Amino acid sequence: ARLTRPDLDVLPNYVPGRNPADLARELGLPKAIKLASNEVPYGPLPGVVEAVTEAVVSSHRYPDMGVVALRDALADQYGVAADRIATGCGSVALAEHLVRATCLPGDELLYAWRSFEAYPIIAATSGVTSVQVPNDAGHGHDLAAMAAAVTDRTRMILVCNPNNPTGTSVRRAELDRFLDAVPNDVLVVLDEAYREFVTDPEVPDGLAAYGDRANVVVLRTLSKAWGLAGLRIGFLVGQPAVADAVRKVVTPFSTSLAAQAAALAALTQAEEVRRRSALVVAERERVTELVRKLVPDVPASQANFVWLPLGDRAVDFAKACEARGVIVRPFAGDGVRVTIGTPEENDTFLAAAESALA
Numbered sequence: 001a002r003l004t005r006p007d008l009d010v011l012p013n014y015v016p017g018r019n020p021a022d023l024a025r026e027l028g029l030p031k032a033i034k035l036a037s038n039e040v041p042y043g044p045l046p047g048v049v050e051a052v053t054e055a056v057v058s059s060h061r062y063p064d065m066g067v068v069a070l071r072d073a074l075a076d077q078y079g080v081a082a083d084r085i086a087t088g089c090g091s092v093a094l095a096e097h098l099v100r101a102t103c104l105p106g107d108e109l110l111y112a113w114r115s116f117e118a119y120p121i122i123a124a125t126s127g128v129t130s131v132q133v134p135n136d137a138g139h140g141h142d143l144a145a146m147a148a149a150v151t152d153r154t155r156m157i158l159v160c161n162p163n164n165p166t167g168t169s170v171r172r173a174e175l176d177r178f179l180d181a182v183p184n185d186v187l188v189v190l191d192e193a194y195r196e197f198v199t200d201p202e203v204p205d206g207l208a209a210y211g212d213r214a215n216v217v218v219l220r221t222l223s224k225a226w227g228l229a230g231l232r233i234g235f236l237v238g239q240p241a242v243a244d245a246v247r248k249v250v251t252p253f254s255t256s257l258a259a260q261a262a263a264l265a266a267l268t269q270a271e272e273v274r275r276r277s278a279l280v281v282a283e284r285e286r287v288t289e290l291v292r293k294l295v296p297d298v299p300a301s302q303a304n305f306v307w308l309p310l311g312d313r314a315v316d317f318a319k320a321c322e323a324r325g326v327i328v329r330p331f332a333g334d335g336v337r338v339t340i341g342t343p344e345e346n347d348t349f350l351a352a353a354e355s356a357l358a
């Protein structure tokens, strides 16, 4: 007898980056390089390992479900009230909680496409209708078309800024216009997972620019610039009522003891995060310039990855890179996303890309 929902059969799985140790073994190489999951290559921040080690002494106890100390630290760091903050098991979990907190079955979740691959999965598993608005010719969000796609069933809109996987970003003036056009009973979620890598002053920091807009929520993660991908922690800032609603739908205790301790330690390292992010940004600019010699129409990226719009060649290109020990992320028929690594890793990728496209 069938035990699970038939609609899951056709739903794509979330695809994690391949394990580089497995690939190295397969190829008989001393090591392989993973540039597939938008991680930062510099290891945990100073103090994180010690803080987690100390915290796990209390592993037999539940963590603080109110996440009080961490929410206070986040409030300090970002200059917002703690009652506007909710944390979760990665910002991807918070995106799902926001959908659960705003949408009933049959309601519409609106977002650009292509964007973060988790969005359609979250919509489908929540019984919500995905409305995907195609990106513009430059691979970025078409905010005018997105505003025009709002219906009376639209409950939530995701704006991924910078956008995963294309690296494009929307600017202050267009986002202002968009927010003015969206009805105030629709929640606009600014997914700013890559905010720390933004250098274009025209790209707004959602917290600073839109913190006082009642229907805006800013989603951030500690997985990328803050180096905590493996511990799973993200947070959102919204109106207290929205943060409360999210805390209602959240799986109890899903911000783990280790995650809370790690995040508290990481947040003391803001200066180091800025230093590391600047290294990533410098490499992003270098890689963009060099890879454009091979793939001319690579869009400018404000994130820690670049997008190669290779169309039908995407999967073959990724396979060719893998054969040379470099794991990148293909999106079949569309393009390849390449995370910025260390300078040596990026050089290895560039060499692999050159031979792959030769």
Ligand code: PMP
Binding pocket: 037, 038, 089, 090, 091, 092, 093, 116, 160, 163, 164, 191, 193, 220, 221, 222, 223, 229, 232, 233, 234
């Ligand atoms: N939003 C975007 C745009 C992302 O690219 C990612 C990670 N790939 C996430 C959210 C989720 O990150 P996490 O769950 O690790 O916080």
